[in-house]
Amino acid sequence: MKLMPNEDGLLDIVMDNGVVQERTILSAVMVSILANRRASQHDPLPYGFKADGTSLLDDRQGWVGDIFDERGRLVGSKLWLLAHEIATEETRNRAIQYVREAIQWTIDDGYVQNIEIQDEWHHRKRLNLAVELKMSNGDKLSLRVDYEKGTVYEL
Numbered sequence: 001m002k003l004m005p006n007e008d009g010l011l012d013i014v015m016d017n018g019v020v021q022e023r024t025i026l027s028a029v030m031v032s033i034l035a036n037r038r039a040s041q042h043d044p045l046p047y048g049f050k051a052d053g054t055s056l057l058d059d060r061q062g063w064v065g066d067i068f069d070e071r072g073r074l075v076g077s078k079l080w081l082l083a084h085e086i087a088t089e090e091t092r093n094r095a096i097q098y099v100r101e102a103i104q105w106t107i108d109d110g111y112v113q114n115i116e117i118q119d120e121w122h123h124r125k126r127l128n129l130a131v132e133l134k135m136s137n138g139d140k141l142s143l144r145v146d147y148e149k150g151t152v153y154e155l
Contacts, residue, residue: 025111026141029133032102033145035076038062046083077102087127092119095127099145103133110136 039045039060049059063075078098085091096117106112114134122128129145 024141025106025133029103029106029141029143032075032105033077033079033099033131033143035063036061036080037074037076037078037098037102038066039078039081043078043081046081046085073105087121087125092121092127095119095129099129099131103131106133112136 039062043060045058045060049061061076061080066074078101079095081098082091082095085094096119099117100115103112103115107115112133113136116132116134118130118132120128120130126146131143131145133141133143135141
């Protein structure tokens, strides 16, 4: 299934006499970056996600289908944990780590040889990330991540 960002930056399913089949890993990479990965017990949760009292009621997000992955891999990224963070070097490092962690499967499964992530602060309020994947066949896939808007653009 092929996904494409619409004018609002949300992902739409591409239709052309039915659902268009994706022939690259682009849609899978976009979902990997934008979907909310389940937070571990050690991850600090943003305001509004932590329950009063017991941690059993904390909203750690994630996809219920993760329990069926035989290799224990989780879908999505932890970028959502940065929702209320201020612009610091630690926040920048965590954002890069979360994106790399989210798309590590592309290397593990042999689609990609190398992942490069460049960061850019936009008015010291928003972090934009440029992600370049060097594919195993020699091609490159370049993306721009604007998490505040919830968008990933192919460059």
